[in-house]
Amino acid sequence: MLETTKGIVIREVAVGEKDKLLTVLTHDLGVITVSAKGIRSVKNPNISSAQLFCYSNFVLYKKGDFYWLRESDLIESFYGLRSDIEKYALAAYICSIAEDFACVEEDTPIVERLVLNTLYSIANELAERKLIKASFEMRVAAVFGFMPDLFECSSCMGELNGRTVFDVMNGGVMCEKCRQRSAAAVYLIRDDSPDSYESLEPVIRFEITSDVLAALRYVVTAKGERLFSFKLEESSLDLFSEICEKYLLHHLGRGFATLDFYKSMIE
Ligand SMILES: [Zn+2]
Numbered sequence: 001m002l003e004t005t006k007g008i009v010i011r012e013v014a015v016g017e018k019d020k021l022l023t024v025l026t027h028d029l030g031v032i033t034v035s036a037k038g039i040r041s042v043k044n045p046n047i048s049s050a051q052l053f054c055y056s057n058f059v060l061y062k063k064g065d066f067y068w069l070r071e072s073d074l075i076e077s078f079y080g081l082r083s084d085i086e087k088y089a090l091a092a093y094i095c096s097i098a099e100d101f102a103c104v105e106e107d108t109p110i111v112e113r114l115v116l117n118t119l120y121s122i123a124n125e126l127a128e129r130k131l132i133k134a135s136f137e138m139r140v141a142a143v144f145g146f147m148p149d150l151f152e153c154s155s156c157m158g159e160l161n162g163r164t165v166f167d168v169m170n171g172g173v174m175c176e177k178c179r180q181r182s183a184a185a186v187y188l189i190r191d192d193s194p195d196s197y198e199s200l201e202p203v204i205r206f207e208i209t210s211d212v213l214a215a216l217r218y219v220v221t222a223k224g225e226r227l228f229s230f231k232l233e234e235s236s237l238d239l240f241s242e243i244c245e246k247y248l249l250h251h252l253g254r255g256f257a258t259l260d261f262y263k264s265m266i267e
Pocket of ligand 1: 153154156157175176179
């Protein structure tokens, strides 16, 4: 049976001397694995449209749960990602998050658009890489059900004025009063039953400024194509990016080798 779909190659693994196994985030079929026979031969007509980060039209032969590449026709190569190792490393991290998440078919068009927009922005340097990475992390977390509550205090439901605290584990923001109260409660548990306190996960909280709160609100609500169209000054951007990365990794419950690689490139 033949199937046609658009998709982004989010991972590729060389097999034997001439073949590749591609992981493709498709528009219609979710994330699929495609066997591309003979793709590494220079004479193969699909060589430039079925490589990592390419967005292409694909004609696939399907049998059971397996797909084989018949034809591919390049839509966008994101060439800029291959000319710079830091861009390449960040794009690989973005793609590995997409691979982890996009197994629910009805969500794939949303993830596909988000990934395309992000790869395009990295390739063409539409914003600082740190801002792109953090915004993508928070947005993708929100898209997949970990939407933080950023518009009222998660404890008393009151308005957020003055000093506020972002709570990574609970996915919300707390007002100063509630933060003090909850810090006191943690100390009580510690005094009364040190053993049970030991087994609790450390609380991950960040004191945030109003511009970081505004940035967090922006990235979970902005239109997709405007996602990276904001600015933060250096110290706020550092805090924003630390929060977004911790938030995503905490709620996924895992790290990424591609993230470690990206960090080793920029340090
Ligand atoms: Zn409160």
